[in-house]
Amino acid sequence: MMRINERKLKILAAVVEFYVRTGEPVGSKMIASLPEIHVSAATVRNDMAVLEQLGYLEQPHTSAGRVPTIQGYRLYIEKLMSPADLPEEERERLDHMLGVNENGNQMSEELLIQNATTALAELTKCAAVVSDFSPQFSVISKVEVIPTGKRVYVILLITSGGSIKNKACRLEFDLTREQLSWFSGYLSEHLEGISVSELSDELMENLTAAMTAYMMSLSPLVQGVFELYRDLRQHALLCKGEKHLFSYEDLDKMEIVRFIEHKDELIQLMDDSFSGIRVVFGKDRENFVIGNSSMIVSKYRKGGKNVGSLGVIGPMRLDYAKVIPYIAYFSQKITDLISEQSEQSKQTREPCPDEEDQKKF
């Protein structure tokens, strides 16, 4: 008699969808009135009682309607919902928001990701969050030291992924031309062509040792290099649309504020490995900051490797059937776009071609 049949599942789905839409606990009469349900309210009541016993539904108080439990949401997301499909025109709109298709090319990865975050936040009215650790998989394609003003030198570091970092260092003394070119050459020789993931702490320490042994006064420069190194290894976290969270009645304002302040704690949750789309509920994890929240994340890849995670954070009462396809589409699109770029750049070996002209123009 505790058998869960087709109809009970239909009722569960209906409860989730209705609750997501209205935010009100759902009663048996409501469900019975739906066209796809052909039984009376009393029957629905019986079924709902079973669903409650099985832990998929719960009642806020004795005489209110039912509300889905976390388990209920999970079942719904995994088995019951039918994700909205994105018609062609919708996709075009999304592409437009990403900023692609405009002139068909030359978008920096960074901008792409930034646009995706903004778009996702806007579309879902949630906080959108992206963790990008792609620099770890790219190669340092260029390191330069550029004198600029008295005793000030800028270290410029460019990776194959297209990210450009710089750092200004002020020295005690000016470098002679030889010193500068020696240092610059040393860096090029030891760092260019190295993939960021190979940049171990040891390597950096060797570098540091070699440098400081050579001369003390370089130390701000060495420190600068070290800071750039740290920057590269760090997972960049980008979050937009936090403001939307404040409009949800069922999220605690204080917890939102805490979340805004401690986003970093998310990184581990977003970045540990999984495939496809993952939904995490706030109540489940005690390290998660917002109580009644849920987070939907997906990975994006580059050359077959996961190089970042993107997703949204919103209330549990979220239109998953709508939001999940967005996230799926964006992560796929980003994967396509950045993999394509990396294909392009693989065609060349030498990072800086200045031989003869390849092409007249």
Added chain:
Amino acid sequence: MMRINERKLKILAAVVEFYVRTGEPVGSKMIASLPEIHVSAATVRNDMAVLEQLGYLEQPHTSAGRVPTIQGYRLYIEKLMSPADLPEEERERLDHMLGVNENGNQMSEELLIQNATTALAELTKCAAVVSDFSPQFSVISKVEVIPTGKRVYVILLITSGGSIKNKACRLEFDLTREQLSWFSGYLSEHLEGISVSELSDELMENLTAAMTAYMMSLSPLVQGVFELYRDLRQHALLCKGEKHLFSYEDLDKMEIVRFIEHKDELIQLMDDSFSGIRVVFGKDRENFVIGNSSMIVSKYRKGGKNVGSLGVIGPMRLDYAKVIPYIAYFSQKITDLISEQSEQSKQTREPCPDEEDQKKF
């Protein structure tokens, strides 16, 4: 009989301070019980009635205590309050938060300003906001074009103020060595040494014309230069601690969200010229976004010129006597620090010294 005497002012000050502290309308009995007031509640009542008629106080409803009006706050701020003074230890703490004093030197202006904003937000529990237009007063000290990967070129632009901007451009074709050095040379020649404020639209257009006449394929690079130019002219707006605003009961949540989205509208208000510290009340200006808010701003200078504004935005019910000294201190400190830096760099004429060694090391 409508004369406003010493005692009435004292009462006004007391009302403001009490109201700021508690958020509750202040009654006559409360005021009379203060040690510095030596009259009975009835007398206080009479005085308060006068203050109300003069527009300094108002009653939320007939039988509640009094609350300061904007005019009341203004009088308090301008004439009545005694700003907290910052003892030596407090200043040290502030310096520490700014990040100075650590190693005594080499802080980028940008970092300094960033730290100031964070510190101000933390200290005042308000949204701290800084508008920096110093780049407009600095000189372009270096422009470089760096090839990096196939068909990708990075334009690097450094100003005397120490800000470093870069932009990657993807071309249709690779440049020959000559083309590259010609372009690079052209940029150096026409832009280096120019102060940003001289960079008029005409100048940029001439540049564009000269370039495109020379060859079409450079156009992404020219566009890149143009974008950097725009970046430089823009007032950079930095805002931190918006979250604090949500904890004030008397600010409307929706208005805060609007504010977060439309900060730019502030720029004009912050940046129009005034001297000293300016306090603006939200109710006063219809273009100001948050109703019951107040904004306290001050300028900071560099070489005698105003190059930025910093301040906080919070509820009207704000401890001005505490907050204003913070802002005054920070704006003064920033002025000192960045002027000092600019002094240092003025000592040299040539931006990039690579003659002989000036000093053995």
Added chain:
DNA sequence: ACTTAGCACTCGGAGAATGAGAGTGCTAAC
């Protein structure tokens, strides 16, 4: 002329009482 005690009055807000309505579980009939 200013200050103060006293008093009647006002008004907001907290708390209790009330009633309507939505929803339930159970039972008995279909």
Added chain:
DNA sequence: GTTAGCACTCTCATTCTCCGAGTGCTAAGT
């Protein structure tokens, strides 16, 4: 296995009442 009917429960919105803080005014005191 389904459904109608019914008694029951519990929340929420409304209304009412009443307390108390605070006021303005008057009249007396300094």
